Every structure is written in C-alpha cells, then in structure tokens.
Amino acid sequence: MSLSKLAHKLLSPTALQTSRRSLASVAPSQPLQAHYPVVPGSLTAHLQLRSGESFTGGSFGAPVSTVGETVFTTSLVGYPESMTDPSYLGQLLVFTQPLVGNYGVPGRTRDQYGLLKHFESEKIQCRGIIVSDYALKYSHWNACESLAQWCEREGIPAITGVDTRALVHILRGQGSTLGSLSVGAEPAKNIDWVDPNAENLVAQASTDSVRVFNPDGDVHVALIDCGVKYNIIRSLCDQGARVSLVPWNHAISAELPSYDGIFISNGPGSPSYCTETIEQLRRAFEMYQRPIFGICMGNQLMGLAAGLNAYKLRFGNRGHNQPAVDLTNGRCVITSQNHGYALDDSKMPAGWDRYYVNANDGSNEGIRHLSMPFRSVQFHPEAKGGPLDTAYLFKEFVDQVRAAKAAGVDAIIDASADSVQQSAAASAQA
Numbered sequence: 001m002s003l004s005k006l007a008h009k010l011l012s013p014t015a016l017q018t019s020r021r022s023l024a025s026v027a028p029s030q031p032l033q034a035h036y037p038v039v040p041g042s043l044t045a046h047l048q049l050r051s052g053e054s055f056t057g058g059s060f061g062a063p064v065s066t067v068g069e070t071v072f073t074t075s076l077v078g079y080p081e082s083m084t085d086p087s088y089l090g091q092l093l094v095f096t097q098p099l100v101g102n103y104g105v106p107g108r109t110r111d112q113y114g115l116l117k118h119f120e121s122e123k124i125q126c127r128g129i130i131v132s133d134y135a136l137k138y139s140h141w142n143a144c145e146s147l148a149q150w151c152e153r154e155g156i157p158a159i160t161g162v163d164t165r166a167l168v169h170i171l172r173g174q175g176s177t178l179g180s181l182s183v184g185a186e187p188a189k190n191i192d193w194v195d196p197n198a199e200n201l202v203a204q205a206s207t208d209s210v211r212v213f214n215p216d217g218d219v220h221v222a223l224i225d226c227g228v229k230y231n232i233i234r235s236l237c238d239q240g241a242r243v244s245l246v247p248w249n250h251a252i253s254a255e256l257p258s259y260d261g262i263f264i265s266n267g268p269g270s271p272s273y274c275t276e277t278i279e280q281l282r283r284a285f286e287m288y289q290r291p292i293f294g295i296c297m298g299n300q301l302m303g304l305a306a307g308l309n310a311y312k313l314r315f316g317n318r319g320h321n322q323p324a325v326d327l328t329n330g331r332c333v334i335t336s337q338n339h340g341y342a343l344d345d346s347k348m349p350a351g352w353d354r355y356y357v358n359a360n361d362g363s364n365e366g367i368r369h370l371s372m373p374f375r376s377v378q379f380h381p382e383a384k385g386g387p388l389d390t391a392y393l394f395k396e397f398v399d400q401v402r403a404a405k406a407a408g409v410d411a412i413i414d415a416s417a418d419s420v421q422q423s424a425a426a427s428a429q430a
C-alpha cells in the first residue's frame with residue numbers, strides 16, 4: 001500500500017472512530033498496565049477513578065494516599081506554576097504532556113514585592129499529580145531540586161507510567177471524576193469519596209487578613225483574594241498600583257471610597273459558595289463607579305452578582321492554548337486557562353454584554369457592563385504559565401483606574417446619599 005493510501009486509511013473518520021471506541025470500551029474495573037518504564041526501585045502507585053477504572057504505575061512523590069477531583073491540563077510546560085496555582089486546590093492534576101519533570105523545580109527566590117518569583121503561591125495546591133513519563137534526570141540553569149523531591153518534601157503523591165491518553169479519553173467522555181491516588185502494592189480499599197467541590201474551597205485559599213503590596217503605588221486597588229495567583233498581584237504592582245489584598249468575604253462595599261479600583265482574583269471550587277463576595281459585588285455594582293475587573297473565579301462571581309447563573313463544564317478548560325474571541329473587535333487571543341465552571345451567558349442581564357467567547361466550545365470567556373467600567377475575563381491574562389497575549393488587560397485596567405482618578409470620578413454614584421452608611425450597616429450585620 002502506498003504511503004498516502006496508508007495515511008488516508010489511518011486518518012479516515014472510520015479509523016479514528018474505531019480507535020476512540022477501543023479506548024472507550026476499556027472495561028471499567030480492569031487495571032490498565034503502566035505504559036512506560038517507572039522510576040527504578042520506586043513504590044507502586046494506583047489511580048482509581050470513582051467510576052471504576054484503575055491505573056497502576058510508579059510512585060515518585062510522597063508515599064501518601066489522597067482523594068480529589070481528577071482533571072487534566074493540556075499545557076506543555078509550567079508544572080511549578082500550575083501545581084502552586086490555588087485554583088487547583090482539591091484536585092488531582094493529570095498532565096497530557098507525556099514527559100514531565102525534565103527541567104526540575106526552581107528555587108524560592110522572591111521579587112521586589114516579596115512574592116515567590118517562580119511559584120504562584122507558597123505551596124503545592126493540587127492534591128496529587130498523574131504523569132505518563134516522569135523524567136528521571138532534570139536539567140535547567142534555575143533548577144534546585146527534582147519534581148520528585150519537591151512532591152515528597154511537600155507531602156504530595158505523584159504517579160508515573162499512566163497511559164494519560166486513555167485516562168483523558170475517559171475524563172473527556174464522562175467528565176471530571178473523583179479519583180483516589182494511593183501508594184502501596186495493592187490499590188486502596190474502602191475509599192472515602194469526599195468531593196472537594198462540596199465545600200467552600202475559596203475560604204481555605206484566601207488570605208485571612210489585609211496585606212498591602214507596593215505601598216507607594218499612585219492608585220489604590222482592592223484585590224479580593226479568592227485564592228490569588230502571585231502573578232496577578234505582581235501584574236497590578238508592575239503597572240504602578242498599590243494593592244490591598246483583602247479576604248474573599250471582606251466587607252468591601254462599606255469602604256468603597258478608599259479604592260480607586262476593585263479587582264477579583266481566580267480561586268478554587270464552585271463559585272456558588274462565595275455568597276458573601278457575590279453580595280458585596282452586587283452592592284458595589286449599584287453604587288461604585290470606578291473600574292472593577294475580574295479574572296476566572298472573578299468573572300464567575302461578577303456574573304453571578306450581575307444576575308447570571310454558573311454551571312459545571314463536563315471536563316473544564318485547562319491549558320495554555322485556548323482561543324478566545326474579543327467580541328468588541330473580533331480579534332482572537334490565545335489564552336491560559338484553568339476552570340471547571342462557566343457562566344451561562346445565553347441571556348445577558350440588562351446593561352451587560354458578552355465580552356469574550358471561547359472559539360473551541362463557545363463557552364463564556366468574559367462579560368462587560370455597557371455603561372460602567374466593569375468587566376471580567378474567564379481566562380488568565382497573568383498567564384504563569386501560558387502566553388502573555390492578554391497581559392495588556394492589566395495595563396488597560398490600571399490606566400482606566402488612573403484616568404478615573406485624574407478625572408476626579410467619585411467612588412460612589414451619589415456620595416451624599418445614605419447608601420454608603422446603609423451598606424456599612426448591612427455589612428456589619430452580615
């Protein structure tokens with residue numbers, strides 16, 4: 001058979017469907033064997049999905065067992081950033097990039113704001129990692145230790161030798177699924193399948209006191225911390241803002257005049273638990289007239305405050321190559337993403353419009369107010385990892401904040417009204 005005929009046969013829709021069917025028909029309880037050599041001399045590790053499928057491989061992290069929501073990312077690089085992103089709290093993270101660990105893990109150097117330069121928070125946030133082929137040797141000018149050493153030191157289990165193509169195929173089909181990652185000769189028994197999304201993960205990830213960054217900044221931005229990534233704080237500081245990081249449930253509506261702008265961060269789990277943040281934003285939408293911007297969880301919370309609903313996506317969008325179309329100008333940007341929920345934007349509340357839309361699946365990628373400077377995006381303009389294509393949004397936001405301040409825009413629509421006092425009283429009661 002000629003090469004072109006062979007290629008045609010292999011890539012024909014029928015052949016592709018057959019290969020999909022054969023992967024999908026893996027018997028649920030049949031253990032899938034490790035596809036790659038595992039770490040020599042390592043302990044055996046097991047990944048069991050609540051739906052019955054199981055995978056056996058080698059352990060290269062801490063010899064502990066855990067349960068979490070099994071989700072996958074299609075990012076090619078950036079495991080130190082992804083693993084420390086607080087939005088992964090409660091999750092077992094599967095990397096579709098087969099070779100992981102080859103550039104090691106960087107050290108804990110800090111920048112001029114006191115933020116870790118190479119990590120997105122102080123510690124590993126995901127509950128465990130699942131890879132196809134852990135690199136036994138690492139090499140990078142900046143590396144201080146191996147991925148295995150880091151996981152072990154931080155008490156995070158890790159499994160290698162898993163056929164992540166088969167695993168992702170299962171997760172795409174049935175959706176993100178609870179998984180048990182255990183270390184030992186036998187798979188874990190009597191697993192306690194606690195769903196991390198059944199609790200308020202934002203309350204665990206957020207700061208519990210106000211922290212100020214770049215105190216000499218010329219404009220003052222309140223950053224609501226739902227589980228903020230360090231590069232969001234850094235990106236605002238780099239634009240010259242003084243940033244007050246406040247807890248997720250801070251009574252911000254009682255102190256609106258203190259801020260030249262408000263920013264809402266990313267964060268883990270379901271947005272539905274953040275009722276206090278939603279209520280604070282709802283009040284801010286009624287009174288505040290300076291810029292407000294949200295990222296990811298921030299987009300979801302702004303949408304809920306505006307009157308939209310959020311729903312859980314089947315398997316989420318996690319990766320560094322997600323195309324989003326800016327509906328104000330038709331331009332497509334390539335974005336970094338990590339979310340399992342999305343806003344239902346099929347019917348927009350009065351005064352609001354869709355801002356960006358995902359070019360792959362049509363899901364919401366942002367909303368904007370039509371007359372007030374309020375907008376948010378579902379993707380991550382701060383990247384880390386991922387492309388910097390949308391970093392301009394930080395500049396636009398801080399420029400807008402600065403322009404409003406220079407123009408003397410009052411924080412409150414009717415500063416003389418009782419609204420601020422009423423809000424303060426309501427916040428005090430809440």
Ligand SMILES: NC(=O)CC[C@H](N)C(=O)O
Nearest residue numbers: 266267269296297340341
């Ligand atoms: N990165 C984020 O802020 C994620 C938001 C939310 N936890 C979700 O999964 O959709």
